[in-house]
């Protein structure tokens with residue numbers, strides 16, 4: 001059931017589908033107004049997500065930007081603050097995966113994955129920090145991956161990008177803590193989305209992942225929403241610099 005407004009605004013990147021969409025809707029159900037971002041190409045799907053948020057009784061705004069572009073990110077954050085009045089929480093979810101062995105990987109493919117997943121997270125955070133520091137409040141939630149801890153063949157560059165997000169978050173937490181801002185990471189496991197299906201080429205492959213998962217099932221995008229809402233809310237006020245696996249028990253720690 002949708003909760004009443006909590007007076008907070010969240011920005012979610014890569015929110016037109018998959019995990020980002022589920023997190024945006026989860027935040028709306030928790031009482032957040034939500035600014036949803038994606039690339040221009042996803043505009044129809046992003047507008048549909050904004051409509052779903054409004055149907056839950058919350059305000060929603062769409063902002064387009066490629067998170068790997070500093071100028072686009074600066075403009076996006078400026079527009080988000082101008083239109084919503086404030087941004088209390090950000091979920092850096094936008095990401096890409098290109099499956100290639102180290103042997104075959106092109107330099108441009110390495111750069112593309114690192115640019116969106118790692119640099120994109122940094123650029124969005126950097127653009128938001130003056131606003132969050134001025135308000136002495138912020139919740140930063142970065143979507144990494146269990147792939148950044150363990151990894152799988154053909155994903156060395158993806159694994160490197162997600163390990164970068166975790167390292168970035170640990171140091172960020174120390175820098176921004178004195179300003180009332182927390183920064184934490186989520187590491188999803190195998191989640192059934194357009195991207196997740198890359199790991200699920202056939203039934204045998206899916207079954208192998210299920211066997212490795214304590215909860216004996218694949219994850220759904222909604223499985224990531226609850227932990228994201230926790231890190232985006234005041235329930236996690238004394239939690240920062242942490243990385244939480246949301247993987248049904250593939251990685252146990």
Ligand SMILES: NC(=O)c1ccc[n+]([C@@H]2O[C@H](COP(=O)([O-])OP(=O)(O)OC[C@H]3O[C@@H](n4cnc5c(N)ncnc54)[C@H](O)[C@@H]3O)[C@@H](O)[C@H]2O)c1
Nearest residue numbers: 014018019066067093094095145188190191193194195196
């Ligand atoms: N699905 C999984 O199994 C899984 C596991 C671990 C981590 N993750 C991470 O979760 C996040 C969401 O993944 P998903 O499975 O929902 O993937 P997805 O491909 O379904 O969605 C990714 C979204 O990001 C957007 N996006 C891509 N590049 C962008 C850019 N440059 N700027 C703005 N938006 C951009 C896409 O348009 C899309 O809407 C990613 O960071 C991914 O690495 C996914």
